[in-house]
Amino acid sequence: MRQSGWQQFKRKLFEVPFFMKLFHWEFWPFNVFYFPVFIYYAFLSAKARSVFFFSAANPTIELGGMLGESKGDIFKLIPEKYVPTTRRFPPSSSAKDITTWMEATRLNYPILLKPDIGERGWMVKKIDSLVDIEQYLKRIKVDFLAQAYVSYPIELGLFYYRFPGVAKGRISSITRKGLMAVTGDGKTTARSLLTSNLRARLYIKDFEEKYPEKMDMVPGKGETIEVEPIGNHCRGTTFLDDTGLATEALEATFDEIAASIPGFHFGRFDLRCQSYEDLEKGINFKILELNGAGAEPGHIYQPGRSIWKGYRDVLHHLNVLCNIAIQNHRLGVPYTPFKEGLRFIKKVKAYNRLKESE
Known part of the structure; x- marks a missing residue:
């Protein structure tokens, strides 16, 4: 259906993140x-x-x-x-401390790491490898929880x-x-699919920083890729x-x-x-x-x-x-x-x- 001039103008306006946020109170x-x-x-x-x-x-x-x-x-x-199986760790913990706990509780990757005190998705991360744990420990300065995914x-x-x-x-x-996700056509990168989504456009800089490996993926026709695994409104959910x-x-x-x-x-x-x-x-x-x-x-x-x-x-x-x-x-x-x-x-x-x- 052909859009009216006003509809086309409104769509163009909302493509600008500032106006998208201004006119959508959420x-x-x-x-x-x-x-x-x-x-x-x-x-x-x-x-x-x-x-x-x-x-x-x-x-x-x-x-x-x-x-x-x-x-x-x-x-x-x-x-x-x-x-879920959960344990609190101090920020001085080592990756070995966490992997030892995982072995003792028979947990495999992925797990979640998140601050013991936190809100709005701050520093909540899905952990898929030892490297992810090590990177997380470099940033966290407060007590945090390790939790089964x-x-x-x-x-x-x-x-x-x-x-x-x-x-x-x-x-x-x-x-x-x-959760923020894209469904592929077999030709287009996840980055381009996100760019064509007005809501996703508000968060694409964050996605580029957090999940650069996902941005260049080309999902197959009908294949859905979950871009952001954490269900928080300020992270695109x-x-x-x-x-x-x-x-x-x-x-x-x-x-x-x-x-x-x-x-x-x-x-x-x-x-x-x-x-x-x-x-x-x-x-x-x-x-x-x-x-x-x-x-x-x-x-x-x-x-x-x-x-x-x-x-x-x-x-x-x-x-x-x-x-x-x-x-x-x-x-x-x-x-x-x-x-x-x-x-x-x-x-x-x-x-x-x-x-x-x-």
Whole structure:
């Protein structure tokens, strides 16, 4: 179908990364999108009578999981059967330390390496060889986790919350992650295929730096190459809204999982599974991470979704977070004192400066 002049102009405009980001709010900087949310947060702080009210939502997680929490410590709360084989290493570790652990746990490549404290995909890397381990160790300056790679085909962010004293919770968001990939015609390089994709064009410089060997590959006709193996929005992953697939059976399964995690009431399970049917049954899946009070309902970033619906869903989850924290507080869970909260934020800022020096 022939495009109108306006459609052709709009397409040309969106081919420029600046305008692509400007007119698609899912690409806006965090502080820009969340500025109005901070106003609502101030209202909830007054309602709860604490700036750090969120710390009471998940009392067994540091600061409720809003920021600066240890992934390794959270894994200790989750029953072992639900998580991949994982171990924390200091930045002074050698490649031999990691390979010895792999041998002891009978793990083969690939594995994942990622910071114990981190967000938005920073320094998360799929490791395919000893050389990859050695390169990673040259850059990492903080404690990190080595984790078995989970190859189940479906990657999800599943948001769950449950009020204190209530047996049944709610799955309020399911985000299916479409990893950045290209499908070949037998003639064109992955680089050219990415260049012809408006979304991929925003990340192609990163792909050139991280995966130069993939850029010159020529996938066969109908062959799909996964360019970015890490399911993170800021690394090119498309977030798709599958919330409508939340069934009573799925909620019952996560009621059981959440009840087995001490003190957990609010957050997002990042996981991989074989199928939705298996996930409903509680089989053939692994929890890659559990994010607490600071978690987002990722479905809001579905391409084309209204920004107003995005704000509606974010504010709803923030209100639920506050109400859970207030109820826990009434049951005797303390809020983090203001001075202690400030000290924790300073510690996180110092950690972030260390990250930025890498």
